[in-house]
Amino acid sequence: MDVDLTDASWRKSSYSGANGGQCIEVADGFTDVLPVRDSKNPSGPALVFSPAAWQSFVTAARTGEFGNA
Secondary structure: OOOOOOOOEEEEOOOOOOOOOOOEEEEEOOOOOEEEEEOOOOOOOEEEEOHHHHHHHHHHHHOOOOOOO
């Protein structure tokens, strides 16, 4: 899927600490997709998820499906 993110407005996860650790940023304002990128590499690639796929990931992370890292 090709999405133009040139003018995307990115926001950092509310779970990000002040130490700049493992953080993600998401871009709001897209209807059918949710762009996600690494906050430590803002000029790097972004992943684009459907809202359903992103919700599945968030639910799995909250319920510990990926373990305790």
